[in-house]
Amino acid sequence: MKTLITARGITKHFGATKALDGVDLDINAGEVHVLLGENGAGKSTLVKVLAGIHSHDAGTIEGKASLAVIHQELALVPELSVAENLFLNRLPRKYGFVDRAEMRRRAPKLLERVGLNVDPNAKVKDLGIAQQQMIEIARALDKNSGVLILDEPTAVLTDTETDRLLQIMAQLRKNGVGLVFITHHLDEIQRIADRITVLRDGRSVGVLGPRATTQHMIELMVGRPINEQYPRARQRPGQPLLQISNLTKRGVFEDISIEVHAGEVVGIAGLVGAGRTEVARAAFGVDDYDRGSVQVDGKTLPRGNVQAAIKAGLGLVPEDRKGQGLVLTATVGQNLELATLENRDRKRLHDIAGKLRIKGRVEQPVKELSGGNQQKVVIGKWLLADPKVLILDEPTRGVDVGAKVEIYELINRMTAQGRAVLLVSSDLPEVIGMSDRVVVMAHGKVAGELPKGATQDQVMALAVQEISA
Amino acid sequence: MSTINIRKFTSENGALAGLVLLAAVITVMQPAFLSVQNLLNVGVQTAVIAIMAFGMTFVVVAGGIDLSVGSVAAFAGMVGALTAGPVGLVFGVICGLLNGVLIAYGKLPPFIATLATLSIARGLAVVIAGGQPHETDAAVTFLGSNLAPMVPLPLLLMLAFFGVTGLILTRTNLGRRMYAIGGNEEAAKLSGIDVRKQKLWIYALSGLFAAAAGLVLAGRLGSAGPQAAVGYELDAIAAVVIGGASLSGGVGRATGTLVGALVLAVLRNGLNLLQVPPFWQQVVIGVVIALAALLDSLRRR
Incomplete structure (x- = not known):
């Protein structure tokens, strides 16, 4: 040969x-x-x-x-x-x-x-x-x-x-x-x-x-063993805060039903192109959908309306930090207050910036920060809005190990306060390690749900399976 | 002031440094430039373009462009001359809202939408004027007059609009949203900003400012002409850009725009005092605009 x-x-x-x-x-x-x-x-x-x-x-x-x-x-x-x-x-x-x-x-x-x-x-x-x-x-x-x-x-x-x-x-x-x-x-x-x-x-x-x-x-x-890189502190789940029911967008995703309770982290795993981000965006009201409903704390959200979603207590940290999460021409502070312009609170802003341990001054241009600190700014923007449910789409992509753990601790703190977190991630050890349950998507559908302690093999087996039409 | 501070100051206020340099050069060549009367002249000549450019600043900061401001100024001036000043302002806002609707809800590129409005407003100005200039009433004429000896009202109006622009940009939610939309429209949308509604207001503001500029212009001349303010939109854009705003959005300040408009007016005035033929003046102004933009682009690298 x-x-x-x-x-x-x-x-x-x-x-x-x-x-x-x-x-x-x-x-x-x-x-x-x-x-x-x-x-x-x-x-x-x-x-x-x-x-x-x-x-x-x-x-x-x-x-x-x-x-x-x-x-x-x-x-x-x-x-x-x-x-x-x-x-x-x-x-x-x-x-x-x-x-x-x-x-x-x-x-x-x-x-x-x-x-x-x-x-x-x-x-x-x-x-x-x-x-x-x-x-x-x-x-x-x-x-x-x-x-x-x-x-x-x-x-x-x-x-x-x-x-x-x-x-x-x-x-x-x-x-x-x-x-x-x-x-x-x-x-x-x-x-x-x-x-x-x-x-x-x-x-x-x-x-x-x-x-x-x-x-x-x-x-x-x-191949890689899961270790304590993922310090998930579980809470006893409370009432359902996010209910996605039979959400369908023709040709993109179909019959997606996911429930996240107070204090809970639910992961969405799947291959790139499985429709995870699309579901997150539709739930948040960025994109329209054909069928189904999204409820936050029992309140049904109107379709395609981000303002209503935020008002109901939903937040989204998008997958593309620079393209969708940040205004790179603005400062750290200006980015932090972006979702809460109506009721600005300088004191809380400085408070959150300190708590997040963002390396950089509030007046500093956000583009000068490292990836991990930039991501903390995007998360901080939502913490200021005090959401009941936060959707995190690839929150640690391009983030160094130290900042990763800080973001995981933030997730723990949010659920300890009774918030719910929907974690979309392509990083298998992360989505398994940080989620209390993992929903696996394949070809725009829910391929299955795995409890805490699922193995990467189990997730991959669901993610790569062929769903017969 | 230490060297570092000077460097920081000039890098953040390149246009201001240019303005000072320009004024110094002109003064050396023609000391009459510094006379109070001449400086007041420069101020009055700056006013119309500056007011228009303040409105343009909102649009440019939000990542757009408004080519219709010259026509809208003429249209509003004409409406003001035929009816009353405030009616002219209303029509300016209507033109701005038309731009806003086409851009925010019709999804037209701002360049195209405002180009259409440029034509529509100019056409309407000619139609309602019957092709004739019309004298302005006492109220509109007052806008262009001296409040007291050595106190020209256009200059005061310009400063007032400057203050309002600064306040809107830095102290209001609308202003903060302009920077967010211009900096990253997708991030603004995902942060819950109703981008379409904001754009409507932004272009309406630009229309309002253009109408005000048109009324000041008509007041100074004592009459509104259907062909008034032709090409002023380009001066307004130049003022904004010389002032350090980025046409890709997210960057721009009221002080920058004021300085930009002053640079253009000082340059014109100086070239007149130095008896440079008008056609060469145009060439020089073009070169200055290119230099200002080039310096800005080099500084950002």
Whole structure:
């Protein structure tokens, strides 16, 4: 078997964090090599290093076979035709002008290779997401790529579309293309993988053969023991404070029912794209939904009305701190009082800033603070509003270990005061360690609920399961 | 003042430092610049643009732009001349609300919405005027006159609007929300700020300020013309930007805008005193705007 790319000891730092730590990877012709790992394990970073998007700090990459990456976000121009997208940047030309006849002649042949039957003159925006993906693959093949890397292509596909993609991958494998396939769906891995490299915390923790069991894969993937990084102090749960009932938004999430009681932390686990953030946003009134209801302390919230949600006692710490949580042009104090402008209280503001141990003055621009302190500002904004229920969406993403524990202590303090916390997190040890119950979502539905003390395997098994429609 | 303080002061007040430098250079070349009469002239000449620019400051801080202020000023001035001053103010607010509705509820980009209002207001000004200038009544004319010898009312009005603008921006919830919306609209929304309603008020305020500027202009001239204040929106935007506001929103102060408007007026006045031909004046003003924006961009890096 011919080895197309040999990577050895790839190491990559982002600031102080080690995203990749001495990873080895071989990509062989005629082989599907699966990269497996939790969110943040380093899969995408590794792909970007291989593709030359990121430089690596140490290690070697040999045999730079021409390589194409199909990213999750498609790189197509929606307003241009299928054919124009296929030949983007290298349109066939004649007398210095685009040779449309030649383009029309060549496009169908390319489309045929991926089994796509669409009009080359159709605009890309009028096609479905699966078809768009096929166009990207067809374009990559036309560049005679020896290696094709697919970064979670099936996350956006239906079951039949996924079947089709796996067939095409098998065909490409037969033609001698080296494929790297990233997916969270373990059943897909069992169907197509020749080799599986498992990454955890930026390290390669094992290379498995095609017959690896689901059990074995999950064990390697999560592998890390839970310890006292998660100082959850449980309270006796009181009356229900947040009741999400049969919440449905067509094509996004379906029949979501979650109840959080006073003094309780309920976690929502699941893979990226399972619909967790969407449920949180809908419950808070940011986005509309089709069916179901949201109640806070027995009061039903009107749909799509953030003001009413806040008035009823709900708060949301959004997943994207800089994009959605903070006004970066403003100071710490101005950010803290953002949700409570109607009844400003300078004394309480300084009080909360002190209690949160925010490193930085109230008059300081918030953009000068570290990630952890910025997150404390976003949480502090809601503490000032005195909410009954706080939804935390990825509250410790990009936060250093010390600040993480401080945020966990804040969660404990809130529940001790009789508030309820809904904790959305992709960090499995965190969501298990800090929640009193864990609701697992998959494909926009509740896949199951696990009591305190659930293992990571149990959560992962629910998160990756295929729900039959 | 130590060196560090001076550096901090100039970096935070680049426009003010520029203004002082500009005035010094002009004074050296033409000492008549510093005469009381001339300085009062500069103040009066600043007033119309400054009042308009204060309204623009709200919009720019909130991350928007209002191209309609020149037309709205002319329209409101004309309405004021044909009826009474306060009616002109009402129509200014109506124009602002139209902008607000198009932007907040119609989801139009501010550039497009206010461009449409620019055309509508100008057209209406010409229509109701029948193409003719109209004399203003005593009340409106009073706005442009001297309260007492050496006490021009436009100058006092400008200072009053300056104070109100500063108060709104720094001491009211509306002002704090402007900074939040301009700094990060999504974060503002997720903090429970009714962004659409706020935008309505913000553009209404800009319309009100533009109308006031239009009435002061008409009062100074003693008549309202359908082609008054053409292109003033660009001067207003320039004043706001020279004053250190960011067109991407979230940043801007009343003092900055006042200084920005003064820079433009001092420059025009100085170039006149130095007998620079009007067409060259335009070139110089353009260069100054580019320099001010460039300095600001370098400082932020």
